[in-house]
Amino acid sequence: MSILIKNATIVTMNPERDILKGDLLIEKDRISRIGKLDRCAADMFIDARNQLLLPGFIQSHVHLCQVLFRGMADDLELLDWLQQRIWPLEASHDEESLYCSSLLGCAELLRGGTTSVIDMATVKHTESVFTAVKQAGIRYLGGKCLMDHGGGVPSALLDSPDQALHESLDLFQRWHNYDNGRIRYALCPRFAVSCSDNLLRQAAALARQYHIPVHTHASENRGEIELVERERGMRNVIYLDSLGLCNASLILAHCIHLDDDEIKILTASQTNIAHCPGSNLKLGSGIAPIPTLLRMGARVSLGADGAPCNNNLSMFMEMRLAALVQKPFHGPRSMPAQTVVETATLGGARAMGLEDEIGSLEEGKKADMILISLDGWHTRPRNAAGVYSQLVYQAQSSDVTAAIVDGRLLMKDGHLFSIDEEKTKNAAEASLQRVCRRAGLR
Structure with missing residues (x-):
């Protein structure tokens, strides 16, 4: 053709x-x-x-599994948002609802000019996400969410480290480099708050052994940082670096609350920072120090994050916010439009490890x-x-x-051409009702 x-x-x-x-x-x-x-x-x-x-725009941090829950978790900060709404909803997904959520997200993304995503699925039924992105035709890097630890986590979202990594390796072998490399696998430990030290260490070792990218969150919320410091004895980025995770194959979402040592680690290691301004504002998490990170040579890309903490997956919205939120603090020239477009294209390509192919x-x-x-x-x-x-x-x-x-x-x-939109919309409505009943939410 x-x-x-x-x-x-x-x-x-x-x-x-x-x-x-x-x-x-x-x-x-x-x-x-x-x-x-x-x-x-x-x-x-x-x-x-x-x-x-x-x-095509490249979103370096999304949750296709959460698209079904758009508008169901407004006006909450991160940990309450997770514990009260998102985790119970994710735990109530079935294969069909997860497939519908993923396909609904792909339709919105493609219509809005996003042709590639770095995604984090939920804990169960990850095959459904891969089936959806296979059909949709979008370029994809992502995988099963890894969780084995933490207060307020539903039992349905907790795996043993061995089970979680065994399933991840099975998915990697089935889907990595599928369709001439359009679909690729990433290890996705959710964040240090919901992953034991043992799970993170094993994930780091598996990533090195099989050359698998790692996609996770860090330093999004002050309460999260306090929990990690209390449990692991150090700040998020320093902790992840101590496990050998900070490198050019790590995609690290948010990175809002960083100290000088963490900024130096992220820059020197060439860790990929996925900036999500819309989500960070809606959850009241804060504003990442992107001009400082760029000035020091950090690798920065853009993503909308999940639909329930943003309510849309528009890269145009993220680009506009990425430019505007910095100006009151760093001056009107701090985020030129060209720099923002570079993060939405070339930055995303680097985060995917595909800078020689796309962007x-x-x-x-x-x-x-x-x-x-x-x-x-x-x-x-x-x-x-x-x-x-x-x-x-x-x-x-x-x-x-x-x-x-x-x-x-x-x-x-x-x-x-790749998605039956009316069928997907109708199936999504039915799936949401089923998931909400199971979760005890309305």
């Missing part, structure tokens, strides 16, 4: 950050040519006049890209601002007109 995209404004995100007027040819799963392609045959043509063509539009790279219309009232006049400003401050999820992953057209002009 070949696709020729004509007459686009191509936001390449290449090392020179070139912005070109021209065409792009996709052959199979790769970008074949970029330029003025007047005499070029293809199986499909897309006229992208008055549209931006750019790499920019360059010949030979994977054909993961989106088209964004500039015809809306909120994007006029078209030439009043640079494209990075348009993307961060003006564009919306509804402006995305096409999404392509691995050279496959998954969405065009409002129509998703």
Whole structure:
């Protein structure tokens, strides 16, 4: 299958950050040519006049398993949010409800221009998540949530370390590098509060042995940090580093409350920091010191986190918030629009370990890209601002007109080709009622 995209404004995100007027040819799963392609045959043509063509957004921290619970845990801080609402709901998932939640999330993500995610599933039924992302066509890195410890954790979410890691290894062997590498596996210990020292040490050893990325949370909430210090005798990042986890294969969500030593560890180790400004504001957790981290050379990417702590999965919302929340504290130039777009594309590619494959539009790279219309009232006049400003401050999820992953057209002009949207919406409503009854929540 070949696709020729004509007459686009191509936001390449290449090392020179070139912005070109021209065409792009996709052959199979790769970008074949970029330029003025007047005499070029293809199986499909897309006229992208008055549209931006750019790499698909890469969200480096989401919970597809929680999409079903959108709006069910408002106005709570992190530990109450988990113990009173999210953990009971996750513990009540069945195979079908988890599949519906994941598919619902993939539909929203693809419609909003996100073509790749780093996900953390829940403890049970993880096969359902992989089945959903297989169908949806989105690029995926994630795995089973690991939990064996902690107050307020439902028994259905507690595994023994041996059972948790045995199941994880089985899933890794079945799904890692599935579909020519579109789906990959990550070990996902939830966070130090709900993982014993034994489980984290075994997970670190397994990650080293099999070269598996690790995706977890740290330093999101002051109460969480106090618990970790009380139980482990040190702060979050220092503790994770003592286990050998801080490295370029670790994706660490949030990193809000850091001291100077932790910032140095994250920077020196090239740990991937997944910044989730929408979630951090809604839970009242705080604002991560992103300008400081970037200035010191840290690897920063963006994610929406879970739907119940954000209520949408829009990268446009996250980009806008990432830019705006820093300005009152660090000045109006602290997070330029171009820097924000880099975190949403190149930063996410690094976090996935795929910077040589995705995150920019360059010949030979994977054909993961989106088209964004500039015809809306909120994007006029078209030439009043640079494209990075348009993307961060003006564009919306509804402006995305096409999404392509691995050279496959998954969405065009409002129509998703890989997901039956009405069937998914109806199944999600029925699944939520079933899960809520089981959890004793309404």
